[in-house]
Structures are given as structure tokens and as C-alpha cells.
Amino acid sequence: MVKSLRISLAASAALAFSALPSAAQVSDDVVRIGVLGDLSGIYNDLSGKGAIEAVKMAAEDFGGTVLGKKIDVVSADHQNKPDVGAAKAREWFDTGGVDLINDLANSGVARAVAGVAREKKRHIIVNGASNMGITNELCSPYAIHYAYDAYSLAHGTGKAVVEQGGKTWFFLTVDFAFGIGLEQQVSNVVRANKGRVVGAARHPLATTDFSSYILQAQASKAEIIGIASTGADAVNAIKAAVEFGATKNQKLAALLLWIEDVHSLGLPAAQGLLLTNAWYWDMNEDTRKFAKRFFDRVGKMPNMAQAADYSSTMFYLNAVKAAGTDDPDKISAKMREMKVNDMFTKDGYVRADGRFVHDMYLWQVKTPAESKAPWDYLKPVATIPAEQAFQPLSESTCPLVKK
Template sequence: MTGFSQNVAVIAVLTGTTLAAGAAGISDDKVKIGVLSDMSGQYSDSGGRGSIEAARMAIEDFGGNVAGKPIELVFADHQNKADIGGARARQWWDAEGVDMIVDMNNSAIAAAVNTLAKERNKMAINTGAASTGLTNEFCAPTAVHYTMDSYSLANAAVGSMLKQGKKEWFILAVDYSYGKVTAGIITDFVKEGGGRILGTAFHPFNASDFSSFLVQAKDSGAQVVALANATQDTVNSIKTAAEFGMMSKQTFVPQLVYINDIHGLGLKLGQGLTFATGYYWDRNEQSREWAKKYQARMKKMPSMNQASVYSAVTTYLKAVQAAGTDEGLPVSQQLRKMKIDDVFSQNGYVREDGRMVHDMFLVQVKSPAESRGPWDYYKVIDTIPGDKAFQPLSKSTCYYVTKK
């Protein structure tokens, strides 16, 4: 596929048959979905082209039309800049008839899109950003936080280490919304579990050198180094730690890991890493079957984000079909009535605050000897039920949530 240097491209997905007169409530005689993702930066491997392909697969599998109307797919590169991402969402919603935006694999961008979704009564389904702020201070009645968040990722991983008696921690976090929120959540979990934070360091996004930050972690003497960063920043943190001889002396606990990261890191360096994930392609027959179809197109297995894009687009289309409209609030209300069990989600449902609650999995990276081949990377060592994995609704600061 070409054209990724451009901000926008359009893919029309039609059934190839004459469409019947449309159902009432479908605007512009079509349902238009936008994938807003990182197409060229460090989050592009876990989103980007793979997210577009996952959305396309969902539309094709749905039949190419909903409520008698064609489905159109557009995409844009947010370049990991909130102003660019916000401007693109505004243009899509104000001038181009987009009904739902998905992916947004950057927390600052997702927050900006949520604000616009609330103002314009449009659907936003965030599959790629992790900050819990998206269902707290940046919540919106027409926004859904679909895949995972800082709370669910830290809850499982931090708890696992504390149970092993590892009480002294150092946090290395990326210096923007996701990292700051995640560092705070890790700190809370560690202290609640009787542990101590011996230090915290924030590094720039897409840092070129982690040496000084990891020297601080090494000198702290902490038993555990928590990595509140993602993708290439996480990979480079671990590679630098290995060069410094830290991996055998301190336990590294990354918070947000995609299978693409482990593929790039390699099992020799990655073996033994323990973290939480919302998805693993080899979880069951349904997830394996879909992942192999995706692999045939993309020549790699899907990330957690890409699998959830497929699920989110499918679920959205089901909600539009049931509601008979693509208007934001009715579709959002319909989503909150649905159960979501598919290639991505196990025991899923959308909560009042927009949090899609589903089971999470604690996984450990296999050793080279344990792996049966490429992409056979994880051992699932625990399943955390959704109502235990995510921040309870009683702790929500979302402005419209009714406290129970």
C-alpha cells in the first residue's frame, strides 16, 4: 500500500451489489469510519497500517454495509502530535461526515478526540492509548476506552511482583500523559502493597539514549524497575539495561508491551519478562483463526491494539445495526447494552464511564528453548477477570457517572 506520507487516504468498501433504500437515521447515506493512528513513528508497528487492515477486515466480514448503507473507511496519520490529531478529527467530523474514529494510539491525542466527540455527539473508540484519564477527567458519553489502560496493566504486573516479595521499586517513565499517569498508578499500587518507590525518572518520548536514566535505576538498588513507556522506548530501555548487566540483578517489569516489541527484542533478551496484556493471538481457536488471516495479509501477527481495532469496528457496526442510526449518543447507548466475546475480548461489556471491561491476561515471555517458532512468545500464567482488572467504577472521576 502507498500514500502513507499523505495525511489522509480513503478506502471505499462496498458490497458490489445494488444497495436497498437506507434505514432511517443513517447520515449521508453511508457509515464512515476513520482510523486515526501513528502511520510512520514509533507506534506505527502496533497500530498504523495494521490497524487499517484490521478495520478493513472487520468491514469485509460484516458484509460491507450496515442498515442497508455502505461502509467507508478513511485513515490519517496523527504524527504523535495532539494538535495534528485534534485538527484531523475536527475536519473529519465537521466537514467530511466521519461517524466514528478508532485507534488514536497516543493518550494526549485520544484526550483531544474525546473532548471533540463530546462536543459533536460523535463516536470515538480508543483502542491504542492507555491513560486512565480517558475514562476519568477526559470521559465523554460517546467515547469508549476499549483495549487496556494504565490501571489494568499495572494492577496485574505490579501485584505479581509484590506477591514474590519484591518491595523496592524504581520507575522509568516517558515524559507525557501516559507515562505520568502510569507512574502515579504504579506508585499507588506499590505503596498499597507495602512496598517503596526508591526513585522515578522521566525520559523524553522516542529517546535516543537511556544510559543516564538507567544508571539512576541501577544506583537505586531497587529490586524492580518498572517501565512506564511503550514500543521502541521499552525495547531500547531493555536493550540498554542488558548492556549494563542489569537484567540479571534487577527485575524489569514493562507496563505496555505489544507482541511486535517482543518480536523486535528477541526471546534471548525478552525471556522471563512478565506483564499484563489484553490479547494474545494463541489464546483460543477463535483468536488463532483470525490472527492467521491477519498474518496472511500483513506477514506478522496482530498486536493487542490491532486485534482490538477489528473487535471495536465490528462491535460498533453491530450497535449501528441495532440502533438503526449512526448518531453518536444512541449508538453509544446501544454499545452499553452489548456483550462482547470475540477474537479480542473475553467477557466484555462497556461500562457507564465508557470503559470496555474484559478479562486481562498475565503473561511471561518464553525462553528460546520453549518457543515452537516465530510469534510463539507468551505463556499465559493467569487470567484476571475484568471486574478485578480495571479501576472500579466507584473510583471514577468521570463527570456523568452515578456513584454506586
């Protein structure tokens, strides 16, 4: 009987031990997250320090460890150059021990890094780029497009402007993957709603003089000037449109406008503009609490990509914990089983193509009289339900999607 009891106790102990995450399940004794963003260029304010701090906040809130191992956060500047971003991703994956790359502001960079992630079988989460290739031809089990994309922007701002009567469009488009993809998606929406695209002018990234482009837009006689750029490019385009009197006879559609852009423009110039965002700091008590903590660290309110950097990092760490390992394939499987309920979204989930699905929101910039405090810039117009906000799975060209 004593012998039987000893055998039983030994078996129970072995079973209990096997259920615990072991040190061997984290391959290099650390879970390392790389924030690859724009730290010095045109998108620095939209990515930059804010993205790094958001990821650090998530690591801290998670407790600083996962599966008993330290969570380490590193960062690098991709300089808005796809080759630089891809080289850094390759270095991080090959020798830097990075398990996840987050943020990835700039569509050209995000596309390049997605290719490296697929080759190396390591995770990336895209929060600062809109190009839909991430969930189409470049899709993999290791890439998640989290915050927004060109489809959601087009079916938010673009559709709303068309429905308000803006039937003829001329685009001012930044000439790389982001702007071209956004112009294409909005053009599809315009034509689907019996509108017409009468022309487009493409400009380099970080353009400061928009005078010739605005003159082309005015000469087109289009009802709507669609600004398919963001950050300083969008701000400079809007300022030029006002300066040259384009807004007297034509309306502006800012297709990706951030809270920092509104801050830079000022409410007198930005008032009335429609914009589509996944998140706004003043939505509810949870968003306000996060925003205050972020503001105390960064000195400004967070934008939707920075909120998504935090949320998606927590999502990844919870998947690591649930999988009991840092094995990328097992983490990918867990991510597609889990739902996200946090200050960023409710009931968010990852589809087979890597698209993180959640509600999007149409906002309008307040008038100066409506704004009651610093950074009080937006008022809600409409909710775009999750199932309508993103490209239907049936239209995806991702080979992971079963049809």
C-alpha cells in the first residue's frame, strides 16, 4: 500500500509539473519585442516615441515577465525606407532574438518587413500602415494587420463624403504604397456609388510646396479634393488648399487624418473635416485612463496606432502565455482562437488572413466653439460595424483563406 501511494504521488507530481510552463519553452530566456517605427522623419509624431512608450506600458502592465521570463523592448528607426526596415527586421530575427516586431508606420516598410517575417517565421503586427497587401498577397500566419487599413478608411471617410453629394473627385496622392493603395480603395468606393474620378496628382513623401498640385486640383473642377496622404504631407496639403482658395469652391476629404494632424492644423483650419479612426482618447472612461497615463509619459494624447501598439502587445503576450511557449506557430494558433476586450476594442478577433477585425468610427473635427479643452478635437458621427469595416474575407487573395 505504501508503495502504491508513493507511485500515485510521484505520478501526480509529474503530471502537475508537466502542466507548468517550463524554462525550456522560452527558447532564449527572454521574450523580446521590437518597435520598428519612424523615429526621425515625417511620421515621427504618429509613431516614434509614442509607439515605443505604448509598447513599454503594455510590457509593464503585463508584469514585466511572461512564462517566468523577462519581456524586453527594443526599438529602431526604419527612416521610412523599405530596405532599411527589411534589413533591421532580418538582423533582429537572425541575431537579435526579437520575437515580435510592432508598429511599422509606413506601408512600404510594412510590406518589406512582412516578406522577411514570412521567410523567418516570426511575428509582426502592423499598426501604423494601411496597405492591404499585408492581408492579401503578403499574408502569412505570422503577420497581423491590427489597427486600420485602406479599405476601412475608404469605406469610412470616402463613403461618407460620397453620400453627402461629393460625386467627382481629384486626388492628391503621396507616391508610394500607402497613398497609391488608399487612392485605389477610395476610387472603388466613389465609382461603386456612381461617382467619378476626374484625375490625380502624385507627390513625393515629405513634400513642403503643394502649390502646383493644388492648382491642378482646382483646374480639375472636381467637387472633392481627396488627400491620400497623412501626417505632415496632409497638413501641408490642407494648408495650401486653404491658402490658394480651393476650399471656396471645392471640399477637402482628408483620407487619413490623425489627432496630431488636427493639433498641427488647429481647429479653425480643420473644423468640419471627416476622418475615420479605430480609436479616440475621449471615447469612454477606459480610453481616458489610458490616455492620461500616456500623456504623462509622452506629453501628448495617443493616436489610434499608439493605442493599438499597446493593445496588440498585450494580445501577443496573452497568446504567449496561453500557448505556454514562444513557438511562433503555436502562438499564431492561439491568436486566432482569442478575442480582445480592452480599452482599444470589444470582441476583436483575428481572421485567417491576419486581419484583426473590430469596429471603426467616423468622426468630425469640432469647431473651436465646441472644443472645451486641449486635445478635445473630435465628435462621433457613426460606428462602422466590424463586419463592414474591412475587406470581406471572400475577396481576400491570401492563400491561407479557404474558399
